[in-house]
Amino acid sequence: xxxxxxxxxxxxxxxxxxxxxxxxxxxxxxxxxxxxxxxxxxxxxxxxxxxxxxxxxxxxxxxxxxxxxxxxxxxxxxxxxxxxxxxxxxxxxxxxxxxxxxxxxxxxxx
Amino acid sequence: xxxxxxxxxxxxxxxxxxxxxxxxxxxxxxxxxxxxxxxxxxxxxxxxxxxxxxxxxxxxxxxxxxxxxxxxxxxxxxxxxxxxxxxxxxxxxxxxxxxxxxxxxxxxxxxxx
Numbered sequence: 001x002x003x004x005x006x007x008x009x010x011x012x013x014x015x016x017x018x019x020x021x022x023x024x025x026x027x028x029x030x031x032x033x034x035x036x037x038x039x040x041x042x043x044x045x046x047x048x049x050x051x052x053x054x055x056x057x058x059x060x061x062x063x064x065x066x067x068x069x070x071x072x073x074x075x076x077x078x079x080x081x082x083x084x085x086x087x088x089x090x091x092x093x094x095x096x097x098x099x100x101x102x103x104x105x106x107x108x109x110x
Numbered sequence: 111x112x113x114x115x116x117x118x119x120x121x122x123x124x125x126x127x128x129x130x131x132x133x134x135x136x137x138x139x140x141x142x143x144x145x146x147x148x149x150x151x152x153x154x155x156x157x158x159x160x161x162x163x164x165x166x167x168x169x170x171x172x173x174x175x176x177x178x179x180x181x182x183x184x185x186x187x188x189x190x191x192x193x194x195x196x197x198x199x200x201x202x203x204x205x206x207x208x209x210x211x212x213x214x215x216x217x218x219x220x221x222x223x
Contacts, residue, residue, distance in 0.1 A: 100153040
């Protein structure tokens with residue numbers, strides 16, 4: 001059974017600091033997604049990672065994928081308050097279902 | 111705006127009742143996915159339809175059913191509602207059968223009292 005674990009589940013940090021969210025998954029998958037969700041809002045796609053060693057960057061966020069280690073990271077550089085949200089990773093199962101991590105609630109304090 | 115429209119945005123109903131949630135996918139998208147998001151279970155995949163046919167099934171209860179109509183909109187029917195069914199229900203759509211580039215609607219918040 002495919003399981004997806006994120007850590008930490010909660011992160012409070014100061015503006016300007018760097019931090020990394022980790023996403024581990026238990027079985028082989030060929031695709032991993034990162035989503036952002038603001039409170040009470042919908043899910044916004046951030047990154048799709050398709051292959052080992054894939055790295056994608058958008059602004060202060062950078063995601064990477066290591067399929068051998070079954071690990072993806074979402075790195076936040078010089079955090080700003082606007083990045084406060086809950087971040088989810090999700091991994092595709094063979095039948096196209098997405099299995100979701102529990103989410104990391106990120107609070108960035110001014 | 112993702113282009114995926116869900117109605118209603120909020121729904122409050124009593125236990126034992128039946129409700130229908132509606133989703134209109136983005137123009138041109140053939141796949142519709144339904145998800146349930148609750149505090150204790152997180153995000154759970156319920157079911158996927160592709161061009162009117164059921165494509166994949168997740169953790170959908172027998173009390174729940176869905177369908178996709180010829181115009182590609184989808185409805186999720188929830189019956190014999192229980193307090194534990196209170197959650198945010200999301201619909202997502204994508205062009206193909208896989209989940210690549212899927213876009214989520216704003217969700218329907220269901221409260222069962």
